[in-house]
Each structure stands twice: as C-alpha cells, then as structure tokens.
Amino acid sequence: MTVARLWLRTNRRIVAFVGLVTIVAAVGGLLYASTVTCDPNLSQAACERFLNANPPSTAFTGVLALLPILFGIVLGVGAVGRELDDGTATFAWSIAVNRRSWLTERTVQDAIATALLGLACGAVNAVIVAKLNPGHDIAASFVGYGLWGPILIARGLCGYAIGLVLGALIGRVVAAVTLGLIVVAIVTPIALIVGRAFEPATIVPGHDRSLSDAMVVEVGALAPNGTFIAEIDCINYAPPDLTSDERDAWISDACPAIASYLLGSQMPAVEVREAAALGIVVLLCSGAAFAVVANRRP
Amino acid sequence: MIVPVRLAVRRLQLELLICLTASLLLAAGTLFLANAAAYTSDVEPVPSWIGLVLYIRGALLCLPVLAGVVFGASLIAAELDQGTSVFAWSVALDRRRWLADTAVAGVLMVLAVSVPIAGVTWVLGSSMGAQLDATSSPWGVDPSALLLIARPIAAFSIAALVGAILGRSLPTLIVAILVSCLVLGALEIGFSTWRQAEAAPIDLSTPSVLYVGDRLAAMDGRLLSDQEASAAAENGAGYLALYQHVPVGLTPQARASMLACQVGLTLVAGAAALLIAGVLIERRRPA
Numbered sequence: 001m002t003v004a005r006l007w008l009r010t011n012r013r014i015v016a017f018v019g020l021v022t023i024v025a026a027v028g029g030l031l032y033a034s035t036v037t038c039d040p041n042l043s044q045a046a047c048e049r050f051l052n053a054n055p056p057s058t059a060f061t062g063v064l065a066l067l068p069i070l071f072g073i074v075l076g077v078g079a080v081g082r083e084l085d086d087g088t089a090t091f092a093w094s095i096a097v098n099r100r101s102w103l104t105e106r107t108v109q110d111a112i113a114t115a116l117l118g119l120a121c122g123a124v125n126a127v128i129v130a131k132l133n134p135g136h137d138i139a140a141s142f143v144g145y146g147l148w149g150p151i152l153i154a155r156g157l158c159g160y161a162i163g164l165v166l167g168a169l170i171g172r173v174v175a176a177v178t179l180g181l182i183v184v185a186i187v188t189p190i191a192l193i194v195g196r197a198f199e200p201a202t203i204v205p206g207h208d209r210s211l212s213d214a215m216v217v218e219v220g221a222l223a224p225n226g227t228f229i230a231e232i233d234c235i236n237y238a239p240p241d242l243t244s245d246e247r248d249a250w251i252s253d254a255c256p257a258i259a260s261y262l263l264g265s266q267m268p269a270v271e272v273r274e275a276a277a278l279g280i281v282v283l284l285c286s287g288a289a290f291a292v293v294a295n296r297r298p
Numbered sequence: 299m300i301v302p303v304r305l306a307v308r309r310l311q312l313e314l315l316i317c318l319t320a321s322l323l324l325a326a327g328t329l330f331l332a333n334a335a336a337y338t339s340d341v342e343p344v345p346s347w348i349g350l351v352l353y354i355r356g357a358l359l360c361l362p363v364l365a366g367v368v369f370g371a372s373l374i375a376a377e378l379d380q381g382t383s384v385f386a387w388s389v390a391l392d393r394r395r396w397l398a399d400t401a402v403a404g405v406l407m408v409l410a411v412s413v414p415i416a417g418v419t420w421v422l423g424s425s426m427g428a429q430l431d432a433t434s435s436p437w438g439v440d441p442s443a444l445l446l447i448a449r450p451i452a453a454f455s456i457a458a459l460v461g462a463i464l465g466r467s468l469p470t471l472i473v474a475i476l477v478s479c480l481v482l483g484a485l486e487i488g489f490s491t492w493r494q495a496e497a498a499p500i501d502l503s504t505p506s507v508l509y510v511g512d513r514l515a516a517m518d519g520r521l522l523s524d525q526e527a528s529a530a531a532e533n534g535a536g537y538l539a540l541y542q543h544v545p546v547g548l549t550p551q552a553r554a555s556m557l558a559c560q561v562g563l564t565l566v567a568g569a570a571a572l573l574i575a576g577v578l579i580e581r582r583r584p585a
Binding site: 013014017021070074077078082170172173174175177178179181182185189 | 312313316317320350353357361364368371372376466467468469471472473476
C-alpha cells in the first residue's frame with residue numbers, strides 16, 4: 001500500500017491528467033454510442049459506415065486507444081530518463097541496493113499502472129465498438145480491430161518498454177518522448193502486419209460485402225492456372241494480337257476479380273500473434289534498458 | 299540575434315536531429331510509395347501494402363505538428379524547468395528580446411522539419427497525382443503545403459505558452475499536444491464546414507482542385523439540397539435513374555482564397571499564443 005501511495009505521489013500530475021482525459025473520452029464515447037442513430041433512409045452498409053467513421057466515433061475511440069501508449073511512453077521515459085535529465089540518478093543509485101533492483105522496483109509499478117489503464121480503455125472501447133456495431137459479435141469480428149480489448153495492454157506495455165530504453169540511452173526527457181512516439185508509430189503497424197501475416201486467408205470471388213466481419217487482405221485476379229495474382233499480372237497473360245475490345249472482353253472473362261479475406265473467427269489468433277510480436281519488443285527493450293542502466297557511468 | 303539563435307539551435311540539436319531525420323525519411327518514403335501507387339493505380343489492384351497510404355497521409359499531417367510542440371516545449375519549458383532561465387534572462391537585453399530570439403530559433407527549426415514534408419505534398423498534389431495525391435486526406439483535414447508549415451508554427455507557439463504557464467518540460471509536452479490538437483482541430487472543423495458549404499461540382503482531372511466528397515445532383519447538373527437528397531433517397535435504388543452522384547469540391551480559385559484565410563487564422567492563433575507567453579514570461583518571478 002505504501003509503495004502504491006508513493007508511486008501515485010511521484011506521478012500524480014500525469015496520473016491526474018491521463019485520468020481526466022480517460023474519463024472525459026469514456027463518458028463522451030459511451031453517451032455518443034448510446035444516442036447516435038442512423039438516418040432511416042440509409043442502407044445497412046451506409047449506416048455501418050456512418051456509425052464507425054464519423055468524427056465523434058473515431059475521436060473518442062481513437063483517444064482511448066492511444067492513451068495507454070502515450071501513458072506508457074511518458075512513464076517509461078520518466079523511470080530512468082527523468083532521473084538522468086535532473087541529475088538525480090547518481091543519488092538514487094547510491095542509496096539503492098543495486099541498480100538492477102532499483103530499476104525493477106520502478107518498472108513493476110509503472111508496468112502495472114500502464115496495464116491497468118490499457119485494460120480500462122480496452123474495456124470501455126469494447127462497449128463503444130459493440131454499441132456502434134449492433135448485430136456483430138465483436139469477439140469474432142475484425143470490426144473495430146485494434147481499438148478495443150487486451151491488445152491495448154500489449155501496446156501500452158510496448159510503449160513503456162520503448163520509452164524505458166530510450167530514456168536510459170538518451171537521458172533527455174523531451175527528446176526521448178519524441179523519439180519514443182516515432183518508434184512506436186513504426187513498431188505498431190509492423191506488429192499488425194506480423195499478426196496477420198501467418199494466418200491463412202480465404203479466397204472469395206468478387207467483393208463479397210456480406211463478409212463485414214472479415215478483413216480484406218488482398219484484391220486481385222484469378223490467373224488462368226488458378227493461382228491468386230495481381231490484376232496487372234493477369235493482364236500480361238492476354239494474347240498479344242487482340243484488338244482493344246477483344247482484349248477487354250478477354251480480361252473480364254479470364255481475370256475475374258477475387259479477394260482474400262481473414263474471416264472474423266480468425267481475429268483472436270491474429271490478436272494473440274500481434275500481442276506476441278509486441279511482447280518480443282517489450283522483452284528486448286526491457287533487457288536493453290537493464291543493460292544500459294547497469295553499465296552506465298554515474 | 300544570430301548568436302542567441304545559434305545557441306538555441308545548438309542546445310536542441312538532438313531534438314532537431316530526431317525530427318529532421320524522421321521528416322526526411324517520411325518524405326523519401328512518401329515519394330517511393332507514391333511512385334508504387336501510381337504504377338498500380340491503372341488497373342485497380344489493392345496490394346496488401348496499400349493500407350500504408352492512409353497511414354503515411356496521417357504521418358504527413360502529424361509529424362510537423364509534433365515537431366512544433368517538441369521545439370516549443372524544449373525551448374521555453376525546459377529552460378524554466380532546469381532553472382537556467384534566470385541566467386538566460388540576466389544575459390539577454392530584456393526578457394521580451396530573449397523570447398523573440400528563442401521564437402526565431404524555434405520557427406527556423408520548425409521550418410527545417412516541415413518544409414521537406416510540405417514540399418513532397420506540393421509535388422504530389424501538382425504533378426504526380428496517383429493514389430497518394432493531395433486532393434484528399436484522412437479525417438477531411440486539408441493537406442495543403444502551406445498549412446503543413448503554418449500548423450507546426452502555431453503548435454510551437456501554443457507549446458511555448460503552455461510551457462510559460464506550467465514551467466515543466468514533460469507535462470508541457472503532453473498538455474501542449476492536447477491543446478494543439480484541440481485548437482488546430484477546431485480550426486479545421488470550422489474550415490471543413492465552410493468547404494462543405496462552398497463545394498461545387500468539380501472535374502477531378504483538373505490540377506489543384508480540392509475534392510470534398512460526392513453529392514447527389516439532378517441530371518442537368520444542379521446539386522440537390524439535403525432535404526431534396528433525403529426525399530430522393532426515399533425512392534430506394536430507383537432514384538439513380540433520375541439523379542447522379544457527382545464529385546464536389548473547391549475550384550483552384552476558391553481553394554486559394556480559403557487556404558489563405560486558414561493559413562492566416564492559424565498563424566494569428568500562433569502569434570496570439572506567443573504574445574500571451576511573452577506577457578507571462580515578463581511578469582514571471584526569476585526563481
């Protein structure tokens with residue numbers, strides 16, 4: 001209890017600020033999702049687009065999805081980088097048992113706080129996304145993927161670990177936070193790609209709009225030999241001696257549009273794999289941070 | 299003025315290096331992606347990497363603003379946070395002059411980061427077209443090159459003001475990001491509403507037009523009002539036999555005048571923030 005109180009006192013400003021923004025975004029998002037309705041003239045597809053893509057929906061869910069990452073980076077940089085920037089690291093290390101235990105104490109509390117914020121934001125966003133997508137089982141759907149659920153915990157912890165190592169390396173708070181934001185902006189989409197890269201895609205003829213729970217991986221054409229290729233490559237199969245009209249007719253006949261999808265039921269596997277990729281980043285960065293702190297000159 | 303500016307740039311060389319490297323990499327990556335998108339756009343395939351286009355567009359808008367906030371927080375708040383402002387003020391002619399020198403250094407660094415990105419956007423908008431052109435943008439934010447320069451300057455000034463109030467670098471960085479997003483977002487929403495109201499049918503092949511969206515029009519080209527469009531939609535899919543969807547947006551002339559207004563208002567907001575920061579710094583106790 002004393003440890004938690006001390007941690008809260010040390011980080012009271014950032015906790016108060018993030019807490020305030022979280023509450024405002026959560027209340028605003030929940031109220032908006034509970035009250036928004038579609039124009040009765042809109043088709044079902046247009047209504048779904050309206051509910052998910054209009055500015056209030058994206059603003060509230062976007063803020064809640066980004067907060068754990070920002071909070072993680074700031075806490076991570078603050079853990080070591082602020083001590084180095086203020087010049088208090090030497091004193092802090094001198095009264096600790098050793099640097100490793102000093103860093104462990106700090107990171108455990110910070111990581112728990114980041115995970116709790118990710119959990120809260122992920123839970124609130126799950127309710128908002130579910131309300132904005134009636135009729136969808138969001139646990140088996142790519143609707144609102146990445147905005148809700150436990151992946152926000154993984155992203156927050158990834159932001160924390162990146163902030164931790166950059167703070168320890170650079171020793172300047174603002175520069176480390178800036179670089180942290182840039183690195184996270186690169187790592188997050190890479191993890192997203194890794195998450196879906198090894199998942200087998202289902203190939204469906206044409207653009208099937210009924211697969212609204214699925215994620216489109218690629219749109220292309222079915223080659224004459226039955227393989228999935230880009231449309232431009234299929235056109236290259238056309239006989240060279242055709243007239244323009246004959247060529248168009250050949251393309252529409254021989255290169256039917258097909259698309260590959262990840263089905264909604266594959267979402268949990270994709271999310272677990274993305275979280276695992278982020279977990280590897282967390283381990284690497286945390287290990288590097290411990291090594292930097294242990295070997296850094298006072 | 300040259301010596302204080304050089305010293306300020308030297309003090310922030312690490313932040314400048316980070317932002318400048320990111321800016322140049324993003325500019326180069328955007329050009330590369332635009333070339334690839336232009337190659338594939340003829341035949342409408344959607345390669346798996348095409349989702350990067352939206353991401354890159356977002357980065358083009360966000361990075362300059364982030365750089366502005368970082369320089370604003372580092373120049374003003376960090377000086378107060380580390381207690382070096384007392385010495386800095388004592389060697390300057392007066393605090394107003396110190397703030398002017400600091401602001402000039404900050405604006406120069408902001409320009410160094412934002413000009414490559416604005417240049418790429420200008421090049422793409424004027425000649426390369428393709429799927430990464432500047433005629434549309436995520437969240438309806440106008441990606442014009444001048445705005446990509448004006449917004450970070452305003453963000454720098456806002457961060458300077460927040461820094462003068464809070465006096466701590468890290469809280470300044472976070473609060474300034476939020477305040478900048480709110481101020482610039484409010485301006486963007488206002489001008490976006492104006493753009494919607496002024497939108498007229500456009501030819502998308504004309505250079506420098508700003509695409510706003512599709513609207514329903516009668517076959518003679520007259521745009522339908524919202525009430526007429528709703529009434530037409532009640533007829534179900536059959537209304538398409540009577541009406542057509544046409545791309546609407548701003549002609550180059552209308553776009554230029556609206557852009558001048560937005561750039562002017564953005565810079566005025568930044569100047570106002572800097573003036574208030576000057577007043578606060580002048581009245582601040584040296585401790």
